[in-house]
Amino acid sequence: MSNPLILTLSCEDRPGITANVTGFLFEHGCNILEAQQFNDQASGRFFMRVAFDPLGASPEALRSDLVAYAGRMGMDWTLARRDRRRRVLILVSKFDHCLADLLYRCRIGELAIDPVAIISNHPREAISHTHIGEIPFHHLPIKRDSRADQEAQVRAIAEKLDAELIVLARYMQILSDEQAAHFAGRCINIHHSFLPGFKGAKPYHQAHARGVKMIGATAHYVTPALDEGPIIHQAVEPISHADSPEDLVRKGRDIESRVLAEAVRMHVEDRVILNGERTVVFRS
DSSP, rough: OOEEEEEEEEOOTTTHHHHHHHHHHHTOEEEEEEEEEEETTTTEEEEEEEEEEEOOOOOOHHHHHHHHHHHHHEEEEEEEEEOOOOOEEEEEEOHHHHHHHHHHHHHSSSSSSSEEEESSSSSGGGGTTTTOOOOEEEOOOTTTTHHHHHHHHHHHHHHHOOOOOEEESSSSSSOOOHHHHTTTTTTTEEESSSSSOOOSSHOOOOOTTTTEEEEEEEEOOOSSSSTOOOEEEEEEOOOOOTTTTTHHHHHHHHHHHHHHHHHHHHHOOOOOEEETTTEEEEOO
């Protein structure tokens, strides 16, 4: 088997799309390994993800023919090797549990990512519990009058390192509208709540004060609208009346790490397609 490719596409829904796409791949001598599709009746859009073995077909020739084919069909599409590792820039503040979890999953081969750098608004000592190895670390502090300059430095680092994905691993700074727009569709944030939920510095203490029976976490794409970007993955954790605020914080760390890692995995495996303010997620 040669290196499998992943084709994702979306277009206006109409009869025969699946037959057309699979026929196109068949005509190019490809063998389909996995295919998932979704017809969104609300938006009238069609979404599809196909994993296939190109066999003898040249990926370059496939891509060239896809440009013409997708143009005729009015499709938005991507084509990538299934085994390609994505270059990821990670932003973090003082809480490093999500960062540590991502790096561990990367080291054991669970996440197909190459962390190209870590940026923090706090010194390296703030995340001293986490072993980052040889990954470059950039301390870019933020002051009231320096946010624009700091964000420009982040963009410059991302461009220089060809970062394909930006991950906010409990980065406790609100991105400007300009920054959010610059990284649209390739910046994932983990929110310490099952959106919509408690906002602010101590969400778990707020949840405890309200006597909630479950807490959660939400991973979403970043948009100018704070914590309202398209949701990729969510999960919840049962809570008892006996749980203290510290218990909620402990459980919160665990669920935040799991939810963010799953969202990153689905993104780098090309399982997420944007659908307006929502997402279509083809789970494995």
